[in-house]
Structures are given as C-alpha cells and as structure tokens.
Amino acid sequence: MSNSPIEKISTVRLGTEGPRIGVQGFGAMGISEFYGDTDEAAARDTLEATVEAGVTLIDTADIYGSGANEEFLAPFLAAHRDEVTLATKFAIERRADDPSYRAIRNDAPYIKKAVEASLRRLGIDVIDLYYMHRRDPQVPLAESVGAMAELVQEGKVKYLGLSEVTGAELREAHAVHPITALQSEWSVFSRDVERSAVPAAAELGVTFVPYSPLGRGFLTGAFADAGKELSGGDFRQLQPRFTGDNAKTNAALLEPLHKIAAAHGATTAQIALAWVQQRAQVHGLTVVPIPGTRKRSRLLENTGATRITLSAEELALLEPIAGQVAGDRYPDMSSTSAAREQ
Ligand SMILES: NC(=O)c1ccc[n+]([C@@H]2O[C@H](COP(=O)([O-])OP(=O)(O)OC[C@H]3O[C@@H](n4cnc5c(N)ncnc54)[C@H](OP(=O)(O)O)[C@@H]3O)[C@@H](O)[C@H]2O)c1
Numbered sequence: 001m002s003n004s005p006i007e008k009i010s011t012v013r014l015g016t017e018g019p020r021i022g023v024q025g026f027g028a029m030g031i032s033e034f035y036g037d038t039d040e041a042a043a044r045d046t047l048e049a050t051v052e053a054g055v056t057l058i059d060t061a062d063i064y065g066s067g068a069n070e071e072f073l074a075p076f077l078a079a080h081r082d083e084v085t086l087a088t089k090f091a092i093e094r095r096a097d098d099p100s101y102r103a104i105r106n107d108a109p110y111i112k113k114a115v116e117a118s119l120r121r122l123g124i125d126v127i128d129l130y131y132m133h134r135r136d137p138q139v140p141l142a143e144s145v146g147a148m149a150e151l152v153q154e155g156k157v158k159y160l161g162l163s164e165v166t167g168a169e170l171r172e173a174h175a176v177h178p179i180t181a182l183q184s185e186w187s188v189f190s191r192d193v194e195r196s197a198v199p200a201a202a203e204l205g206v207t208f209v210p211y212s213p214l215g216r217g218f219l220t221g222a223f224a225d226a227g228k229e230l231s232g233g234d235f236r237q238l239q240p241r242f243t244g245d246n247a248k249t250n251a252a253l254l255e256p257l258h259k260i261a262a263a264h265g266a267t268t269a270q271i272a273l274a275w276v277q278q279r280a281q282v283h284g285l286t287v288v289p290i291p292g293t294r295k296r297s298r299l300l301e302n303t304g305a306t307r308i309t310l311s312a313e314e315l316a317l318l319e320p321i322a323g324q325v326a327g328d329r330y331p332d333m334s335s336t337s338a339a340r341e342q
Helices: 040-053 064-083 108-122 141-153 167-176 197-204 215-220 244-252 255-264 268-282 296-307 312-318 337-341
Strands: 011-013 020-022 057-059 085-090 092-095 098-104 127-132 157-163 181-185 207-211
Touching (some): 040 064, 057 207, 064 085, 085 108, 085 157, 085 181, 108 127, 108 141, 127 141, 127 181, 141 157, 157 167, 167 197, 181 197, 197 207, 207 268, 255 268, 255 312, 268 312
Parallel strands (some): 127 157, 181 207
Antiparallel strands (some): 011 020, 092 098
8 A cells, every 4th residue: 555645635615604625525325325235444444534635525314324324424523523524414204114115304393303313323513514305395495494594593503405406496495594505416427407406506606516426336337237236235226327228328328438537547437526526617616526435445536536637528528428328317206306397
C-alpha cells in the first residue's frame, strides 16, 4: 500500500447558508443492505477514508437496514463529529414482521417520532441535513415541511432536504421553509431530473445531491454479463436495468464511457462521476454526488473523479446514452418524481 498522503477534494457550500463540504459525498446505504454482504472492518476503514479524503457529507436514512445503517455510523460520528455533515432521511415506514412492507409517511406526528429515533441511533444531538425521503401527495407539503421546520426551531435539525420531488414541489416546499438540498437520482443513465427539479434547484440556490451516480454500480462496467454477477439477496436482481436483455442492451451503451476512460487513464466509474459534476455546471448548479462503496480503494478512486475534466467532444459522446437505456429506474416508479410529472 502507498504511504503517500491522500489528496483532499475541493469544497463547496451546502445551499446558500450551510457549511462548506467536500464536492463529493459518501452514500452509506450499501454497507447495510441492498447490494450484497459487507465486511464490517473494510466498511469501517472506508468510512475513515472519507474524512482523510475530504469527503464530509455522509448520507444515510432510517430505512437502510431498518435503522442498522444509522447505528453503524454512530461510532464513526462519535470520533469525527466536527468533520462530518451528517444527512439522514425519514418517510419510508417498514415493519419488522413483514420485510416487503413499505408505506410512505409524511404526516407531522410521524416526522416528530422519526427524528427522535434517528438521533438516538446515530448517537448525536442534531442532524445536519434532514430529508423527506419520498413524497406522499395526499399530505400537504405545508404540513410536512412545517413539521420539519419546527425541528429546526427546536435545534434537532440544522438544514432541510427533500428527495425525489418535482421542481414544482421543490418551489412549494421552499416557500414554507428554505430547502437546502435536493437528493434525487442523476447519472449518465438517469436524467429525468433535468426536466424540472434541476432548473428549480439552480434557481433557488438548492444544492443538488445526485444519488446512485454510478447507476447502482452498472456504470462501472461490472455488469457486462447480463447482471449475472449479482448474488442472492442483492436487490438489483429486481431492478429492470440489471436483468435479462435490458442488462445486455445497457452494457453495450457503456462503450463511449470505456473509450473516454482509456483516453484519460481513468476508470469507467470515474468518468461517470466526472460527468455528473460537469453536467451540473451546464445547469449553473452546485452538486455533491454521493457514490456508495464498501471499499477504501474505490472511495479514493471515486474522489479522483473530481479532478477529471471532460472535453466538449467527450460530453457529446455521452449525451445520447440516457435516452437509449432499457428499463426504468425502479420496478415500481409510482413514488418517484418522474411519475408525478407525467
Ligand atoms: N434518496 C434516495 O431515494 C436514494 C436511493 C438510492 C440511494 N441513495 C443514496 O445514494 C447513495 C449512492 O447510491 P447507490 O449506492 O445506490 O449507487 P451508486 O453509488 O451509483 O453505486 C454503488 C455501487 O457501485 C459500486 N461501486 C462504487 N464505486 C465503485 C468503483 N469505483 N468501481 C466499481 N464499483 C464501484 C458499489 O459496490 P462496492 O460497495 O462493492 O464498492 C455499489 O455496488 C446510497 O448509498 C444512498 O445513501 C438514495
């Protein structure tokens, strides 16, 4: 292993009033669930590498591992509280006796209970960035964002965020209380947010936090063989883009990424991450993508992407890909912003 010091990534301001944070964040979800088994020691070492590399926005949610992901982060936060901007989320209810059960809860009493449970599991006094994970259109945004704003007044939360909302919903929420961050899927494969959410965030000074910027790993080129690499229990086995003919079609779409990566002496993952940063510049927007990994070496590979600049010709090669992707982002798209835009 090399002993050379790790180069820290550059920083940007979170929203208009927030702290300066690393221009790339870290998604902790896969440590606890969804993408196969985790080696705990390797995952702890990966977390340590975040602060070493200047990756300070750490992203979790109360549903990841049904609370286990927040609990996993607690010792890390105890050691690094001042260096980390901790983001978590509420709104997706699960049940211990029914693993497939999911309900979206945006009502004020649910929010008040959820924040207490997250604070307890994380072992902290205040959540830096608290997101509503999914939107239930039956509950007025004024009620949900009003309840979230009370958490700010009570000192339990510093900044508010939303996930998977449309541009119109972002504007409506922002009028109730300033929204600091919008987290939605955005990658070379997933660009529906560019229709309304991205322009609204740019206009309002809301930081965009692209989730699954590596297309849940697909954009790294690891699924060339029709998704056969997926082990039992990996939830990507149910993802339309990873299965059967779709996986084959989508793997072929990565050819320009591989070519550009070779030209830069970079990896395909790095080119995918560099693309999100540069695409955001076109929209006049600050982004802090949150790729997830359980491995230190990949975390450092991913931060290296912040130092890559793609040429106009390279960006043009990547431009048509999203329109050719086979399969939706989720097996059930009903709770996404895209569904409410149609
Ligand atoms: N708001 C929402 O609704 C929502 C939804 C999904 C995710 N998220 C958040 O966004 C974060 C990131 O999204 P994501 O984890 O779904 O997808 P992602 O970051 O696009 O991809 C993660 C996958 O890529 C692999 N990977 C990462 N870096 C790699 C590299 N350099 N080379 C090869 N493989 C690499 C990881 O495997 P290894 O672990 O084996 O490296 C993992 O399987 C999550 O952790 C979560 O915090 C939010």
